[in-house]
Amino acid sequence: KWRKFAATEFSTKDEFQKEVVKHVETTLARSLYNCDELAAYSGVALAFRDRLIIDWNKTQQAQTFVDQKRVYYLSLEFLMGRTLDNAMLNHRMKDTAVEGVSELGFRMEDLIEQEHDAALGNGGLGRLAACFLDSLASLNYPAWGYGLRYRYGIFKQEIIDGYQVEVPDYWLDFNPWEFPRHEITVDIMFYGYVRKSTDENGQTSHVWEGGEVVQAVAYDSPIPGFATSTTNNLRLWSSKPSSGEFDFQKFNSGDYESSVRDQQRAETISAVLYPNDNIDVGKELRLKQQYFWVAASLYDIVRRFKKSGRAWSEFSDQVSIQLNDTHPTLAIVELQRILVDKEHLEWDEAWNIVTQTFGYTNHTVLPEALEKWSVPLVQNLLPRHLQIIYDTNLFFLQSVERRFPKDRELLSRVSIIEESNPQVIRMAYLAIIGSKKVNGVAELHSDLIKTTIFKDFVTIFGPDKFTNVTNGVTPRRWLHQANPELSKLIADKLGGFTFLKDLTLLNGLEKYADDKEFQKDWMHIKFRNKQRLAKYIKDTTGIVVNPSALFDIQVKRIHEYKRQQMNIFGVISRYLAIKKMTKEEKKKLVPRVSIFGGKAAPGYWMAKTIIRLVTAVSEVVNNDPDVGDLLKVVFIEDYNVSKAEFLCPASDLSEHISTAGTEASGTSNMKFVLNGGLIIGTCDGANIEITREIGEDRIFLFGHLAEDVDDLRHAHRFGKTEMDPALRQVCDEIEKGTFGDPGVFSGLIHALTDGGDYYLVSDDFASYLATHKLVDEAFKNEEAWAHKCIMAVSAMGFFTSDRAILEYAENIWNLEPVVVA
Ligand code: 26Q
Numbered sequence: 001k002w003r004k005f006a007a008t009e010f011s012t013k014d015e016f017q018k019e020v021v022k023h024v025e026t027t028l029a030r031s032l033y034n035c036d037e038l039a040a041y042s043g044v045a046l047a048f049r050d051r052l053i054i055d056w057n058k059t060q061q062a063q064t065f066v067d068q069k070r071v072y073y074l075s076l077e078f079l080m081g082r083t084l085d086n087a088m089l090n091h092r093m094k095d096t097a098v099e100g101v102s103e104l105g106f107r108m109e110d111l112i113e114q115e116h117d118a119a120l121g122n123g124g125l126g127r128l129a130a131c132f133l134d135s136l137a138s139l140n141y142p143a144w145g146y147g148l149r150y151r152y153g154i155f156k157q158e159i160i161d162g163y164q165v166e167v168p169d170y171w172l173d174f175n176p177w178e179f180p181r182h183e184i185t186v187d188i189m190f191y192g193y194v195r196k197s198t199d200e201n202g203q204t205s206h207v208w209e210g211g212e213v214v215q216a217v218a219y220d221s222p223i224p225g226f227a228t229s230t231t232n233n234l235r236l237w238s239s240k241p242s243s244g245e246f247d248f249q250k251f252n253s254g255d256y257e258s259s260v261r262d263q264q265r266a267e268t269i270s271a272v273l274y275p276n277d278n279i280d281v282g283k284e285l286r287l288k289q290q291y292f293w294v295a296a297s298l299y300d301i302v303r304r305f306k307k308s309g310r311a312w313s314e315f316s317d318q319v320s321i322q323l324n325d326t327h328p329t330l331a332i333v334e335l336q337r338i339l340v341d342k343e344h345l346e347w348d349e350a351w352n353i354v355t356q357t358f359g360y361t362n363h364t365v366l367p368e369a370l371e372k373w374s375v376p377l378v379q380n381l382l383p384r385h386l387q388i389i390y391d392t393n394l395f396f397l398q399s400v401e402r403r404f405p406k407d408r409e410l411l412s413r414v415s416i417i418e419e420s421n422p423q424v425i426r427m428a429y430l431a432i433i434g435s436k437k438v439n440g441v442a443e444l445h446s447d448l449i450k451t452t453i454f455k456d457f458v459t460i461f462g463p464d465k466f467t468n469v470t471n472g473v474t475p476r477r478w479l480h481q482a483n484p485e486l487s488k489l490i491a492d493k494l495g496g497f498t499f500l501k502d503l504t505l506l507n508g509l510e511k512y513a514d515d516k517e518f519q520k521d522w523m524h525i526k527f528r529n530k531q532r533l534a535k536y537i538k539d540t541t542g543i544v545v546n547p548s549a550l551f552d553i554q555v556k557r558i559h560e561y562k563r564q565q566m567n568i569f570g571v572i573s574r575y576l577a578i579k580k581m582t583k584e585e586k587k588k589l590v591p592r593v594s595i596f597g598g599k600a601a602p603g604y605w606m607a608k609t610i611i612r613l614v615t616a617v618s619e620v621v622n623n624d625p626d627v628g629d630l631l632k633v634v635f636i637e638d639y640n641v642s643k644a645e646f647l648c649p650a651s652d653l654s655e656h657i658s659t660a661g662t663e664a665s666g667t668s669n670m671k672f673v674l675n676g677g678l679i680i681g682t683c684d685g686a687n688i689e690i691t692r693e694i695g696e697d698r699i700f701l702f703g704h705l706a707e708d709v710d711d712l713r714h715a716h717r718f719g720k721t722e723m724d725p726a727l728r729q730v731c732d733e734i735e736k737g738t739f740g741d742p743g744v745f746s747g748l749i750h751a752l753t754d755g756g757d758y759y760l761v762s763d764d765f766a767s768y769l770a771t772h773k774l775v776d777e778a779f780k781n782e783e784a785w786a787h788k789c790i791m792a793v794s795a796m797g798f799f800t801s802d803r804a805i806l807e808y809a810e811n812i813w814n815l816e817p818v819v820v821a
Helices: 013-027 035-064 084-090 096-103 108-114 124-138 248-251 256-270 284-307 313-320 330-342 346-356 375-381 382-401 410-414 427-433 443-451 455-461 475-481 484-494 502-514 516-541 564-579 582-586 606-624 641-650 668-673 689-694 707-718 725-736 742-752 763-778 783-794 801-813
Strands: 071-076 078-080 119-120 143-148 156-160 163-167 179-190 193-198 204-209 212-224 229-241 317-326 358-361 370-375 422-425 438-442 467-468 550-557 592-595 629-636 653-656 679-683
Touching: 013 096, 035 084, 035 096, 035 108, 035 212, 035 229, 071 124, 071 284, 071 475, 071 801, 078 124, 078 229, 078 641, 084 096, 084 108, 084 212, 084 475, 096 108, 096 179, 119 484, 124 143, 124 229, 124 317, 124 443, 124 564, 124 801, 143 284, 163 606, 179 284, 193 382, 204 229, 204 330, 204 382, 212 256, 212 284, 212 742, 229 256, 229 284, 248 783, 256 284, 284 317, 284 330, 284 375, 313 317, 313 346, 313 550, 317 330, 317 346, 317 801, 330 358, 330 382, 330 427, 346 358, 346 382, 346 484, 358 427, 358 801, 370 375, 375 382, 375 422, 382 410, 382 427, 410 455, 422 427, 427 455, 443 467, 443 689, 475 484, 475 641, 475 668, 484 502, 484 516, 502 783, 516 641, 516 783, 550 641, 550 763, 564 592, 564 606, 564 629, 564 725, 564 763, 592 641, 606 629, 606 742, 641 668, 653 668, 668 689, 668 783, 679 689, 679 763, 679 783, 725 742, 725 763, 763 783
Parallel strands: 071 143, 071 317, 143 229, 317 358, 358 438, 438 467, 550 592, 550 653, 592 629, 653 679
Antiparallel strands: 078 119, 156 163, 179 212, 193 204, 212 229, 370 422
């Protein structure tokens, strides 16, 4: 069915083997006799890399030749995970390769495990960027990603004595997937001052004379599409001292230390990813990262545009730039600066170009996550940019004033500058004002931003500027790669793997939902995936879990709004119930394995306390002879993309239980359902649309609605509520010391009581427990359960990231595909 693409295929297994061996012997200079798994992985990776490069070159040439619009996806995070397996599958060469390495004496699974995750992201936002790159290439869109090449990605999490410990993630030791482009460099300026200069025609312009200069070096990675030759580019910038900056004079004259200090100062910019998810940290180094990456990327984009020789008025016909959250908002200011200060366009002409070029995606309504930068900080680091921001604000407020005269309140509400002490720049407002379109990431979320945080801007710009693009996930990685057996079972029924490129075809499964044979095969695959996870749990933690038990999984960043605390309180409640049960009652109970995983930001004390409670409860419950197999609690260390790939296929139930209105979308909810698991969740983010697609009978919804949240919080603040009795019992048990020193957990209890229970755990607790009872009942009927799962998967077509990218391309970017011959 798939077009053969001659240049990139190994025609035979023998040819593949020959190339692997050649790379091991020559590129790696190893003999086949001491070829370990790492060397074998490297050889296989290099053999595939050769294929990728050929398609990559072809693609870049074709895209340059047709001279159409390109989209540039600016993201400080790209959570790519591993590359080899994905590359083999996208090229549809995995079977050949598996056979080839097996004859060389290796198992492909072991080789794949040698690869280090590229973990240049925190969570959902970074993984979304990675799924989007996969879809852009698979749909033949001309697109580049731009990001930072962090030396250290998200930290590795170790659990020591039940506590999270952070260990640096040095991932660049051997990375065959990146190509340094030492010839592609940009000098980036910081600090200094602005001088006004007047030319011979009496025109004044602004000249920014910098203090520090740092060099950006490009590193490129190929992004192969699925079953197409299109291979796009991900360009990550690395920082080093600019040639002028590293002082050889100092170095040679013996002032070695200070010259090394200069070098380190420059390299610090791209040294480490900030490990915060959904929380703003106003650190200068973070702002330096943002400007460094944005300025290098824009220089690159503008340089490419200028080569085409077109007029500036055509810029936005050739270039769309998507801002992944407010992190790259300085790009708006930087493009205005380039056009006005360097290219000498009039302000208004330049601003028109800018506002036709950018799109801004919002990923959060949490107030603590909305970026704000202090004016004195920006004044010092980027003096010319601050002037441009002030001018932008002035012209914007003047236009608002003209349309809404005398509404001074409105002016202060929408001002880019917040009049606090010190003044701060509201980056989201700047992003809205500088963009053509603003989108949220799920329907509820897009509605919420229009009616709450950005309400005034809807009044000012009209509703059409604001739109929704519901997130999606790539079915290549999250079904075909993560769950090959299920993918194959589906393909057998649907007559091939075409559904991986048109996921709505999954609806063809509907007619097999009642088929007993199919249900059996389906549940068998689920069982084997659970066995594989059970083995992993045994090997890594020593905990023995029964693969027939109901596997209940919550894996995501640890955050109070995601309410892992509610989950573990629920587990404690179940434990207390089991302790009181008779033998007969126990016989009727569905055995459970409660699995947690996720990282806490290193400075987020409450999140760390939640992890500590999970590990403390697991210690007690797993060793209680009264409980036996009926309940096990597991914390999976160092949750990352690769671990998600084997956890998603192994869940019966996954938890997406954020306080309504707080989780913008969520994307793991989509991954779990796509792998034949059911969801327990709140009416939040994409859960709502998932329910609409798959049907209310195939999801376990509970809890209050987003519209109730304000009133409930108000009631707590004025002490008008009593704690839910079941939750009260749980708290009492913790305070009695059942799970160790209660002082350790007092913060968690306090948040529910004096803290005003901001995340409404108590309000939702009864409904949460009741819904878990329904889950238990439903799980007892295996056929009905299988039916639900199959029906759910058949209706998941909407949640492919291909659909999301098509919507961006048509409604926001106006982008056409380019087919590579
Ligand atoms: C901001 C300032 C300073 C340092 C760090 C940050 C920062 C970093 C990461 C702020 C936010 C993030 C990440 C946010 C994120 O992952 N949001 C998630 O995005 C997903 C994709 O749209 C959604 O599905 C999730 O609901 C949303 O939480």
